[in-house]
Amino acid sequence: MYTAPTAKAAEDRFLYSKVMCWTALDRAIRLAGPLGAPRGKVAAWRRTRDEIHRTVLREGWREEAGAFTQYFGSTALDASNLMMPIVGFLPADDPRVRATIDATERDLTDDSGLVYRYRTEEGVDGLAGEEGTFLLCTFWPAQALALAGRAERASDVFARAAAYVNDVDLLAEENDPATGELLGNFPQAFSHIGLVTAAWAISEARQPIAA
Numbered sequence: 513m514y515t516a517p518t519a520k521a522a523e524d525r526f527l528y529s530k531v532m533c534w535t536a537l538d539r540a541i542r543l544a545g546p547l548g549a550p551r552g553k554v555a556a557w558r559r560t561r562d563e564i565h566r567t568v569l570r571e572g573w574r575e576e577a578g579a580f581t582q583y584f585g586s587t588a589l590d591a592s593n594l595m596m597p598i599v600g601f602l603p604a605d606d607p608r609v610r611a612t613i614d615a616t617e618r619d620l621t622d623d624s625g626l627v628y629r630y631r632t633e634e635g636v637d638g639l640a641g642e643e644g645t646f647l648l649c650t651f652w653p654a655q656a657l658a659l660a661g662r663a664e665r666a667s668d669v670f671a672r673a674a675a676y677v678n679d680v681d682l683l684a685e686e687n688d689p690a691t692g693e694l695l696g697n698f699p700q701a702f703s704h705i706g707l708v709t710a711a712w713a714i715s716e717a718r719q720p721i722a723a
Contacts, residue, residue: 527582527583527590527592528592530567530572531596531599532599534565538599540557541557568580568601572584573608574587577615579608579616580593580609589612589615590629591652592630592649594612594613594653594655596609597609597660598655598659598709604659613656613660616653617669619631620649624672625668626673626687627646627653628649644688647683647703647706650669651670651673651710654666654673654714658714659717661717663718666714666717667714673706678694682699683700683707684698684699685700
């Protein structure tokens with residue numbers, strides 16, 4: 513019988529954590545030349561970065577979920593996996609990324625079109641109760657869709673989240689799925705960063721391709 517892992521055990525294998533470690537190493541490698549980093553260290557960073565990449569591709573994709581999942585061995589979804597194309601871990605038009613975008617829209621989106629970070633039923637965060645939908649998590653699929661060349665769909669998702677600005681054009685962290693009430697930290701910088709980066713990606717996706 514399957515037993516859900518403890519919050520700590522799941523955290524050790526969270527894809528988001530692995531992808532962010534890959535990102536830190538990838539950016540350190542890019543900056544190594546201008547910063548004069550020792551070659552031996554850069555070689556070690558590159559080996560570790562590439563090992564993380566192989567491990568995530570091998571352990572993070574689950575055929576039964578049709579998506580990259582929240583942690584190794586899980587079939588649960590996590591909207592933070594849409595950071596994979598945003599940080600350059602995989603191209604946005606990779607079939608596995610496109611499938612993860614579609615699964616997130618299908619299974620983590622509420623009736624108003626806003627996105628949950630993840631479903632709380634498994635209890636991997638160690639917290640009781642329910643979460644609202646996250647505005648940043650809704651801007652992630654908008655940006656990922658734009659990067660995949662699906663600008664019109666991205667615009668639709670973007671508009672749903674942007675519609676929740678208040679009377680002075682500020683966004684909170686979350687929304688109550690039942691009432692639309694702003695919840696959590698306010699104003700929330702992450703929500704505004706998500707809006708800006710998604711808007712930029714959509715604008716770029718709409719640019720005509722040079723001949």
